[in-house]
Amino acid sequence: MKRQELLQTLRERFPDEILGVFEKSPKRVYIQIQPDAIVRLAQYLFKEIRARFNIASGVDGRNQMEILYHFTVEDIDLVISLRVTLPKTKLEIASLTSVFTAAHWIEREIHELLGINFVGHPKLERLLLPEDWPEGVHPLRKDYQEWDPNAIRDRGV
């Protein structure tokens, strides 16, 4: 399947779920989707298109959080990033662990570093942060405040 065919098929199959397609370059496409459609779209890309799930990146914006789910379709050298935006009042999205095992760790990581809840994840525990790290403190958020007076951290240049 060529790139244009693939994008056309996606648009036809998910007319309501896809909010916008941004073709950044011949090798990169960003697709804004409805948050509640993530499982269906991920399933389609993984099972039908045989795309590989690279990783998800959580981004703390000013008014909302974003998650980008990156998929690579290696046969046509294309990276598709599904973008969902979540309001800060309700940081919740369905877990992709039912679709592929590859989502287990990254959802745990985003959960502890950004505080987004993944509904349906079987084991949403800490992955990287130590045991004595306080609950509800998410270091990758923009409003993160240093809580440990003894810590040496880089204060920028």
Added chain:
Amino acid sequence: MPRTIVPIGPYHPLQEEPEFFILTVEGETVVDIDLQIGYNHRGIEKLSERKTYDQVTFVVERVCGICSTSHPFAYTQAVEDLISVEAPPRAKFIRTIIAEGERLHSHLLWLGLAGHFLGYNTIFMWAWKLREEILDVMEILSGNRNNYAMFKVGGVWRDIQAQDIPQVLKKIESIIPTLEKLKKAVIDDPVLHARTKGIGILSKEAAIDYGAVGPTARASGVDRDIRKNCPYGAYDQIDWDMIVTQNGDVFDKVVIRINEMFESIKIIQQCLARLPQGPIDCVIKDIPPGEGIGHIEAPRGECFHYVRSDGTNRPVRHKIRAPTFMNLPTFKETVIGGTISDAAIVLAAIDPCYCCTERMAVRNRKGQTLWTGEDLIRLSQEKTAQIKTQMGQS
């Protein structure tokens, strides 16, 4: 049969890096495995948001000492994707040479360690001696044996001098006979066959489901290599083969890495022979708002960087995904059901790299009492007791 828990780590003589495996065994058989990571978490993604684009190149170089080229390579690709520029041809060739040199030394390092894990220290000595030659080559090319500091957004910092090329080629060619000998010693050795064949099998379906990358996936018959599928650098202008095997066991992972070393030598030779003339970098004035993705094939698999810019001189978000992050969870497939004596080599077979996986905060204990030896023993005993109660044992 009663279950016993065997903790490996966080500090263990066999491991170079801190990680904590909790193996549950019944007799000799491993029935469950759990893993705790985070001992190496340094907050590099957060750090990156406070550095300028040029500084980040050097920060990501220090994500990991072994793949000190993979991260800058993926990062510069991501920023170049963001601003839609391409490095000049000569820079692409130089980048490819450095990346392949790194693959050579990384695979040799792993091969040595794999031999060491199996109790076959001759391989360890041979492989690491050979690795020295590669490090010398890297020193000629970049001035450093590690952390080469060659990459910048839009090109490379340092050119390869014409008078250095014969010397580099000579050194690279001189390692081929030794590598052939090493290959024979490893692939034909009956003891190694007994220890690695049919051990720790990762099926093709599982490899795809776990999103495994690099040699770990290719040993299971997943014919994907970023260098071939999504070419970058000079890989689409060079003649080389992707190595794929079908069995998914430890032996196949050894074979893949050994054969990849010969491919790397081929790539370096061709690149040096066809090094185009021209500039080695391009001028980049400012970074527009937007986002970019860069992914490259590191020695352990695909290394993935995502960079978001808001038009200032610092990235707003920089996501790093090292290959081990995807390969590590496959332990659940490969270790369970095997014997505990095989666990060490199966765990090592994916060539794990924890500093990459965690990339993150050294907590300062200045002014407080340091831990004494007795404290550490007590801590370790407490931790073991804690795990035992968690697992329902006393």
